[in-house]
Amino acid sequence: MEPLKKLKPVDTLSLVDKVEIRLLEFFKENNLGPGDPIPKELDFATNLGVSRTVVREALLRLRTLGLIESKKHRGMILKQPDIINNFERIMDPTLLGTKTxxxxxxxxxxxxMGMADFLFEHKTQKELEELEEIVEAEEATSTGKARFSLDKEVAFHGKLYQISKNDTLQRFQGLLLPVFEYVYLKETKNRNLDDYHYTKGTFVTHRMLLDNLKVGTPETFRNAMRRHLEPHFDHIFKNGKK
Structure with a gap:
């Protein structure tokens, strides 16, 4: 007796799902880009052999993603989606699972860790002076004990993202900030990062990072940043082994 062939998975996509996929394929196959007009709802329905209601729902999904918009006297056109905006709508730490x-x-x-080269390529004297002001303000309010302060971390590292001159990176940093705060607070709830024992014995402060950015290299800065963030890396890797 010949072995039985495996059953193929049942297609669970709805008709609207399939039309949405087909519309995206149509845009690609016809090399349509931002600003290009697309066929009318009725034309899509006729060619795809589905109702206008199905097409309308599929188009609504694409409109929600920012892929299409309606223009007066032009009808529907493709537009460049704001990918960060789509993330922002759902980036609420309380709605995300632990793994995410x-x-x-x-x-x-x-x-x-990865933006060091961009910092050294784009840094300006004005931006270094602004970082200096951030560090001086931090030092003026420091008790001499606390190494980690969420507000200080946000101010200093947020400025580094600005220096990168990458708009998407800056917006993504802002998007990840609530997640960073949420996990940071959970991470430090039952332990004091000031008591952390660093492998090389010393904590790399924001002052040290700034000095490195002024006279160091991307590689020395990357190493300094790794030591600055060592407690977080250590916590992540230890928890990952559990």
Missing amino acids: LKNLFELRMILE
Whole structure:
């Protein structure tokens, strides 16, 4: 007896799902881009063999994503979607699972480590002076004990993202900030980061990072940033092994 062939998975896509996918394929196949007009709702319905209601719902989804818009005297046209805006709508830490929060927190760490070359390429004297003001204000209010303060972290690292001159990165940083705050507060709830024992014995302060940005190299800055964030990396990796 020949072995039985496996059953193919049942297609669970709704008709609206399929039309949405087909519309996106149509845009790509015809090399349509932002500003280009697209066929009318009735034309889509006729060619796809579905009702206008189905097409209307599929188009509404694309409109919600910012892929299409209606223009007076022109009808519907394609537009460049604001990808960060779509993330912003759902980026609420209280609505995200633990695994997703952990992944987003790790993504923030990856970005911090990866932008060193852009900082050295784009930094200006004015921006270094602005960072200096941030660090001086931090030092003026420091008790000499606390190494980590969420407000200070946000001010200093937020400025670094601005120096990168990457608009998407800056907006993404702002989007990840609530997640960073949420995980940071959970992470420090039952432990004091000031008591953390650093592998090289010393904590890299914002002052040290600024001095490195002034006279160092992308590589030395990256190493300094890694030491600055060491407690977070250590916490992530230890929890990942559990």
